[in-house]
Amino acid sequence: DTGVSQDPRHKITKRGQNVTFRCDPISEHNRLYWYRQTLGQGPEFLTYFQNEAQLEKSRLLSDRFSAERPKGSFSTLEIQRTEQGDSAMYLCASSFSGRTEAFFGQGTRLTVV
Amino acid sequence: QKEVEQDPGPLSVPEGAIVSLNCTYSNSAFQYFMWYRQYSRKGPELLMYTYSSGNKEDGRFTAQVDKSSKYISLFIRDSQPSDSATYLCALEKDSNYQLIWGAGTKLIIKP
Numbered sequence: 001d002t003g004v005s006q007d008p009r010h011k012i013t014k015r016g017q018n019v020t021f022r023c024d025p026i027s028e029h030n031r032l033y034w035y036r037q038t039l040g041q042g043p044e045f046l047t048y049f050q051n052e053a054q055l056e057k058s059r060l061l062s063d064r065f066s067a068e069r070p071k072g073s074f075s076t077l078e079i080q081r082t083e084q085g086d087s088a089m090y091l092c093a094s095s096f097s098g099r100t101e102a103f104f105g106q107g108t109r110l111t112v113v
Numbered sequence: 114q115k116e117v118e119q120d121p122g123p124l125s126v127p128e129g130a131i132v133s134l135n136c137t138y139s140n141s142a143f144q145y146f147m148w149y150r151q152y153s154r155k156g157p158e159l160l161m162y163t164y165s166s167g168n169k170e171d172g173r174f175t176a177q178v179d180k181s182s183k184y185i186s187l188f189i190r191d192s193q194p195s196d197s198a199t200y201l202c203a204l205e206k207d208s209n210y211q212l213i214w215g216a217g218t219k220l221i222i223k224p
Contacts, residue, residue: 041216041217042203042217044214
């Protein structure tokens with residue numbers, strides 16, 4: 001399977017714990033995006049990378065959220081001190097730079113209890 | 114007011130019907146228009162991508178953009194039960210790929 005891969009698919013964590021998600025984009029793609037989606041809503045943009053550089057961060061991305069793409073390949077999204085409001089589907093997508101068509105992974109569903 | 118408005122549905126139609134899904138937007142700066150399909154508990158899947166006003170056809174799917182009215186549509190011909198999903202429109206203002214999404218319309222095709 002050469003699509004976008006996300007791990008884990010599901011995560012249940014207690015409030016206050018830290019969680020980390022991983023995204024492996026399509027190998028030829030140099031852009032990688034993170035989105036968050038809650039039930040009944042479209043995805044909300046969080047941040048994106050071109051190669052290893054993080055070029056844009058949404059105002060939605062509080063200090064508790066950090067994303068990395070150390071070698072311009074896979075990316076991680078960490079949420080520190082999770083809150084119940086962080087419960088959502090976290091989606092990763094990738095594309096070629098200059099191309100708008102992006103391909104999404106299956107998402108990581110986070111539940112904070 | 115949201116930048117992109119989309120009726121959440123659900124929209125229920127019989128198999129074989131022509132389906133019309135729509136979004137309206139308020140900002141004329143949007144240049145790129147996309148339709149994604151999302152099955153339950155899955156990531157969105159790109160269906161159609163258009164840049165200019167007019168129609169674009171791909172198999173049973175037709176995307177229509179009317180920039181003067183700030184209105185975009187997705188038509189599905191000969192609808193199948195497997196088309197049952199949530200359909201999201203996504204719009205982009207520039208090449209930085211900050212997509213602005215509609216809330217999605219849940220479509221149900223009854224056999």
